[in-house]
Amino acid sequence: MIRGVRRVCLGCGVLTAYGSRCETCKAEQDREIEARRGERQHYKGDYAKRAKQVRATAETCHICGQGWKQGDPWQADHLIEGDPESPLLPAHRSCNIRKAQEFKKQKRK
Numbered sequence: 001m002i003r004g005v006r007r008v009c010l011g012c013g014v015l016t017a018y019g020s021r022c023e024t025c026k027a028e029q030d031r032e033i034e035a036r037r038g039e040r041q042h043y044k045g046d047y048a049k050r051a052k053q054v055r056a057t058a059e060t061c062h063i064c065g066q067g068w069k070q071g072d073p074w075q076a077d078h079l080i081e082g083d084p085e086s087p088l089l090p091a092h093r094s095c096n097i098r099k100a101q102e103f104k105k106q107k108r109k
Helices: 023-039 047-057 094-108
Strands: 074-078 088-092
Touching: 047 074, 047 088, 074 094, 088 094
Parallel strands: none
Antiparallel strands: 074 088
């Protein structure tokens, strides 16, 4: 950002010299980001290594039973939903997303 140039805050529309948000809106945005960060489940240990191995050797999606699909990359899906230590299996991204959405719906019931 060029010093001295005032911009309209994306949060409230007030002119600011502090970037894309005024100090008040920036502080609020930072609080929201930090709150969301606490909601995320962070995988520890060797998860990244195991997931990379599953994606690299994937041949068949364990959810739909089909092979590679263009534009639908492989993901490492947990066999036991919500358990970061459960075995990982290959799944298409679209299949994994659908499975996660169904799990969330069942969890709310």
